[in-house]
Amino acid sequence: MVGDVLQIAGLLVGGIGTIGTFAVTGMPQWRVSAFIENNIIVFETIWEGLWMHCIRQANIRMQCKVYDSVLALSPDLQASRGLMCAGSVLSSLAFLVAIMGLKCTRCMQSSWRDKGYIILTSGLLFILSGAVELIPVCWVAHTIISDFYNPMVNVAQKRELGEALYLGWAAAFCLLAAGAIFCCFCRCGERTRNYGYSTPTSYPMHSQHLHRKTESLYSKSQYV
Numbered sequence: 001m002v003g004d005v006l007q008i009a010g011l012l013v014g015g016i017g018t019i020g021t022f023a024v025t026g027m028p029q030w031r032v033s034a035f036i037e038n039n040i041i042v043f044e045t046i047w048e049g050l051w052m053h054c055i056r057q058a059n060i061r062m063q064c065k066v067y068d069s070v071l072a073l074s075p076d077l078q079a080s081r082g083l084m085c086a087g088s089v090l091s092s093l094a095f096l097v098a099i100m101g102l103k104c105t106r107c108m109q110s111s112w113r114d115k116g117y118i119i120l121t122s123g124l125l126f127i128l129s130g131a132v133e134l135i136p137v138c139w140v141a142h143t144i145i146s147d148f149y150n151p152m153v154n155v156a157q158k159r160e161l162g163e164a165l166y167l168g169w170a171a172a173f174c175l176l177a178a179g180a181i182f183c184c185f186c187r188c189g190e191r192t193r194n195y196g197y198s199t200p201t202s203y204p205m206h207s208q209h210l211h212r213k214t215e216s217l218y219s220k221s222q223y224v
Contacts, residue, residue, distance in 0.1 A: 006185040007119070011098050014126050014178030018091040020171025021133055025084040028054045028064065029162035030077070030140055034148065047162065050081050076143045080136030087133040091175055094125030098182065116186050123182030130175030137168035 028049030047054040050073075054064040070078060101118030144161055147153045 010178045010181035017171045017174030021091050024168040027164040029164045031159040032162040034158045034160045083136040090129035098122035120186040123179040126179030130172045133172040
């Protein structure tokens with residue numbers, strides 16, 4: 001019963017993390033314009049994402065444009081593209097593998113031991129996808145904070161942390177939590193199987209010696 005609850009909880013948390021990963025990859029709110037010092041044009045907000053940048057004017061109209069070239073992006077955004085795509089693929093693969101490893105699913109006549117290995121593989125994939133997603137999110141956040149406090153950077157070019165970064169941290173946490181849940185489930189299932197098997201009865205050395213001695217006396221009496 002506990003194992004079923006862990007499986008369902010891990011699948012739900014992993015599904016939320018997978019959906020969040022896809023959302024973060026497509027959202028343009030990675031970098032948001034900062035209204036500081038002389039930059040008081042509050043009716044215009046600039047968003048910069050992995051694939052496009054948008055300009056929103058007074059909550060009335062928003063215009064978005066896809067980047068003309070990858071080379072136009074900063075190095076952190078260029079790397080974040082590939083890493084977020086890899087994280088999306090890994091999280092999707094982990095979710096599909098987790099579905100195959102559930103007790104309520106039947107796939108290629110898998111035994112309970114095979115199901116445990118499948119769940120363990122899914123847990124490791126979830127942990128890997130969460131780590132891969134954390135790298136670009138933390139990298140972009142570090143760059144934004146460094147530029148914000150750098151006096152050499154123009155005020156108009158300074159940005160703040162966007163909603164996509166916060167959602168990315170939440171999605172990565174869900175993926176890591178799902179991986180930990182599935183790994184704990186495999187560990188608990190392995191202990192249960194080990195306790196379920198009965199150990200063979202071992203006879204003491206003294207009793208075995210007496211048994212052999214009795215057999216030898218019987219064999220000698222047959223010759224008398």
